[in-house]
Amino acid sequence: MVPLDPAPRPLDHLTLRGRAGDPALATRDGVLDFAGLEAAVGALAGWLAGQGLASGDRVATWLPKTRTACLMPLAAARAGFVHVPVNPQLKHLQVQHILSDSDARLLITQATRAETLEMEGVRIVTDDPPLVGPALPPSDADPGALAALLYTSGSTGRPKGVMLSHTNLWLGAISVAHYLGLDHADRVLGVLPLSFDYGQNQLFSTWAAGACVVPFDYLLPRDVYRAIERERITTLAGVPPLWAQLLDIDPQEIDTSTLKRITNSGGALTRRLIDGLRERFPQADIYPMYGLTEAFRSTYLDPALVADHPDSIGHAIPFAEIMIVRPDGAQAAAGEPGELVHAGPLVAQGYWQDPERTAARFRPAPAWSQAGGMAVWSGDTAVADADGLLRFVGRDDEMIKSAGNRISPNEIEEAITAGGETGEAVAIGVPDERQGQAIVVVAKGDGSAEPALRERLRRDLPNFMQPARYVWLAELPRNANGKLDRAGLRGMMS
The missing domain is CATH 3.40.50.12780 (ANL, N-terminal domain)
Known part of the structure; x- marks a missing residue:
């Protein structure tokens, strides 16, 4: 030893x-x-x-x-x-x-x-x-x-x-x-x-x-x-x-x-x-x-x-x-x-x-x-x-931990909104038995741009940062301060 x-x-x-x-x-x-x-x-x-x-x-x-x-x-x-x-x-x-x-x-x-x-x-x-x-x-x-x-x-x-x-x-x-x-x-x-x-x-x-x-x-x-x-x-x-x-x-x-x-x-x-x-x-x-x-x-x-x-x-x-x-x-x-x-x-x-x-x-x-x-x-x-x-109880920040990678939601969101397919997006980690967490994106729009968005992100983001699923909403919920209601969206996806 x-x-x-x-x-x-x-x-x-x-x-x-x-x-x-x-x-x-x-x-x-x-x-x-x-x-x-x-x-x-x-x-x-x-x-x-x-x-x-x-x-x-x-x-x-x-x-x-x-x-x-x-x-x-x-x-x-x-x-x-x-x-x-x-x-x-x-x-x-x-x-x-x-x-x-x-x-x-x-x-x-x-x-x-x-x-x-x-x-x-x-x-x-x-x-x-x-x-x-x-x-x-x-x-x-x-x-x-x-x-x-x-x-x-x-x-x-x-x-x-x-x-x-x-x-x-x-x-x-x-x-x-x-x-x-x-x-x-x-x-x-x-x-x-x-x-x-x-x-x-x-x-x-x-x-x-x-x-x-x-x-x-x-x-x-x-x-x-x-x-x-x-x-x-x-x-x-x-x-x-x-x-x-x-x-x-x-x-x-x-x-x-x-x-x-x-x-x-x-x-x-x-x-x-x-x-x-x-x-x-x-x-x-x-x-x-x-x-x-x-x-x-x-x-x-x-x-x-x-x-x-x-x-x-x-x-x-x-x-x-x-x-x-x-x-x-x-x-x-x-x-x-x-x-x-x-x-x-x-x-x-x-x-x-x-x-x-x-x-x-x-x-x-x-x-x-x-x-x-x-x-x-x-x-x-x-x-x-x-x-x-x-015993680990929980993570206080919003980090997504998927397949052993610590992933910034903000980095994913910036990449998503950079191409113009949608103007607003929130990335959320949801429990997944195989990956620890899977990446779900809630985005503003009707979903018609999703194929083009996925194709672009395959070029711009590594595999472990690719969203597993998209949820499209006409408007994203906001809190009393006018900010995107991230906590509410995480609750919706859990």
Whole structure:
């Protein structure tokens, strides 16, 4: 088990955690052991250092799970830059916003993706950077320095960049590797996007344990079963829609007996999913987890407690202090709902160039906090039982959480009204067993423009942001202030 050393280090030192001959990264390009991982990260960092950038500049990647995409978080950190991973599912408008907002100076992507962009001020590289050659040695970076911007949607407006330091990412890796009990013999299948904190941590926590990560992009759920068998996978992380997909098909003769851990975040596990996973993978422990990009992860539930507490999100992960706070700032009693507040060294540095939204979410911890300092006030309501186990009650903002993605209703609404098919629209998340929430749009009009609208949105929005259903009304209801009655519409759709 990885020891809980609370001393953070520069992120690129993760290459030094494994034994030289042990596998560290298995992609279509082959397998790198830890010595090869160190050499490749050093060479990529050396190439980055020769690109004429200034210390602290942002360098972005918009790639599938290539070897370069996996190495860039460490190489950028080693070269003194800030990595901005962009979700490969995003379309050009979202990508251009992220590049512009982060003021990225360099983008590594593929030629077909680059052709969709109209950007100035960012140099676009479509050839694979060298992973051999003159190398930078492990860095002596300040662990408190900014290492990455991860873009996540807010309840209003476009995606915002969460600022993560070496400390945030290093201690997050150590924490997860410790409570999952990872060791050098493990093989982790990385099916989640590397632009997600959860997906990126799969790289970091695996390397922190000296284990091997197998990044994997799949089309069909059967591909995941085959990868488990082919790669002798021991650990699989996912979101509820993936589990639903896996349980919907019969793996037949595919051998999944090597799988010993299933970890879940990005939405609650239902009793049906828990029972199905226990039946399908009886040899695997199930780890339900709760987190938010602003603090990486907050809680996990011990697998031994899952059967008796299926609706619990567990207790604080190592290095995190989790509090349930009443509206008056006092600590909530057992059984009393309150806001979930996260303090400690996993708390991010705020939102990139957005002091207003930073001040709203990142505020001083309650006076009675043990960790103190700046805390993330999640806006989520939770309750603790007499034994300290936490249960998620509800989300106080209007975010839509679908297929593990946090989606801004405002971003969808802006895209819908941009083409003139309708002048008013409200996007709402409604419960959906497979996706967590499905996107329903209530729009002004008679519905005749729906086919053209759907066709346009297929070009302008990624798949996970496509509305599942439209409801057309002659007039949208408004409240006493003349604003669209969003609460009333959500009630109508529930």
